[in-house]
Amino acid sequence: MSDSTSVPTSPTIAAPRATLPADHVWQRHTLTQKLLRFTVWLLIALAVVQSMRYIEIIPEFLYDAPDQMSDMLGRMWPIDWAYYASDVQAGLIETLHIATLGTLLSIVLAIPFGLMVASNLTKNRALNVFARIVLVASRSVNSLVWALLFLAIFGPGPVAGTLAIAFRSIGFVGKMVGETIEQMPRGPIEALQASGAGKFSEIWYGYWPQLRPAFMSIILLRWDINVRESAVLGIVGAGGVGMVLDTALNLFQWPRVATVLVSIFAIVIVTEVAVTQIRKRVL
Numbered sequence: 001m002s003d004s005t006s007v008p009t010s011p012t013i014a015a016p017r018a019t020l021p022a023d024h025v026w027q028r029h030t031l032t033q034k035l036l037r038f039t040v041w042l043l044i045a046l047a048v049v050q051s052m053r054y055i056e057i058i059p060e061f062l063y064d065a066p067d068q069m070s071d072m073l074g075r076m077w078p079i080d081w082a083y084y085a086s087d088v089q090a091g092l093i094e095t096l097h098i099a100t101l102g103t104l105l106s107i108v109l110a111i112p113f114g115l116m117v118a119s120n121l122t123k124n125r126a127l128n129v130f131a132r133i134v135l136v137a138s139r140s141v142n143s144l145v146w147a148l149l150f151l152a153i154f155g156p157g158p159v160a161g162t163l164a165i166a167f168r169s170i171g172f173v174g175k176m177v178g179e180t181i182e183q184m185p186r187g188p189i190e191a192l193q194a195s196g197a198g199k200f201s202e203i204w205y206g207y208w209p210q211l212r213p214a215f216m217s218i219i220l221l222r223w224d225i226n227v228r229e230s231a232v233l234g235i236v237g238a239g240g241v242g243m244v245l246d247t248a249l250n251l252f253q254w255p256r257v258a259t260v261l262v263s264i265f266a267i268v269i270v271t272e273v274a275v276t277q278i279r280k281r282v283l
Contacts, residue, residue, distance in 0.1 A: 076258035083256045088263050091234070091241030095267070098158050098233070098240050099226040102165025107219065110170045114177030121181055121207065131174070138171030143229045147238040158239030165226050165233075172225075176218045177211070184210045217279060224275045231264045 116122045116131035146164035154160050189206045234242025241264060248256040 072254065075254035078255065079258045079262060080253075080255035081259060083259045084263060087244050088241065088260055091244040091260075092263055092267055094158055095230045095234075095240035095242075096227065098161045098165060098238075099223060099230040102162045102230070103169060103219065103223045103226050105162065105166035106169035106173055106222070109166065110173035111177065113170065113174040114181070115203070117174060117178035118181035120184075120186075121203070131178070135171040135174045135178075138167055138169075139175070140171075141168070143168040143233065144236055147233050147236050151237055156237035156239075161230060161233040161238035161240055164238060165230055168229070169222050169226060172222055173218060177215065180211055180214045180218075181207060216282075220275045220278060224271050227271045228268055231267070 113131040113134050116127045117135060119128055122128060122131075143164050146167050147160055150160035150163045154163070184207065188210070189202060192202050192206045230240050230242075232242045234240040234244065235246045237243065241260060245257065245260040245264075248254075248260060
């Protein structure tokens with residue numbers, strides 16, 4: 001029987017806690033942070049006051065607004081459903097065509113800029129800056145402004161609306177594609193580069209399999225947005241159901257205006273549900 005040797009253990013020494021003065025008061029923000037927060041809120045308040053001064057709100061119109069709204073809704077009822085089959089249905093179909101063709105055209109135009117704007121794929125700084133300028137310019141101009149520009153070139157009709165939707169969508173699609181590529185893991189790409197793959201093979205076998213799910217989701221989302229934007233392009237003469245709405249408004253045909261508005265609301269809901277179901281079941 002061997003004697004077991006016990007090793008004495010030293011007692012654990014607790015680290016001394018910092019003691020605060022008895023009169024110390026805890027504060028969530030320092031004095032500098034408080035001054036900065038106060039400055040931000042002050043600037044926001046000044047911006048709101050300055051904006052209200054330039055908007056020139058007329059109080060009499062605000063007081064009268066509920067009565068005017070009630071009178072307009074009364075004129076819209078009952079809804080002229082007979083007007084749907086004669087004009088509104090054709091306008092809605094044209095709106096869907098404008099949104100679909102515009103989205104497809106934007107894909108063709110946006111993919112090159114999405115590849116150029118990704119700094120990990122395109123190493124040329126000048127091409128990165130050029131692509132970013134194009135994408136920013138596309139997003140900066142509203143679809144109605146694009147429609148007015150193309151109306152001056154091609155005249156009234158769905159061609160101007162389709163091109164307006166396409167050029168407006170380039171910035172969105174290209175930016176999302178570029179950001180998705182920049183966030184991809186580098187493992188598969190480096191493996192292709194180490195095996196001596198060319199640039200096309202690198203894009204097709206390395207980037208595209210990772211980009212495909214996000215790309216499909218981006219296209220569906222943009223198509224959903226384009227359906228909504230296409231519905232109002234007709235107000236400036238760029239085709240679609242907006243032209244039907246503009247005609248009814250100009251002729252003060254309020255029951256027909258209600259028909260168009262309800263139809264636009266319904267088609268937006270249908271496209272929203274369709275896009276959601278496709279993303280759940282396919283992607």
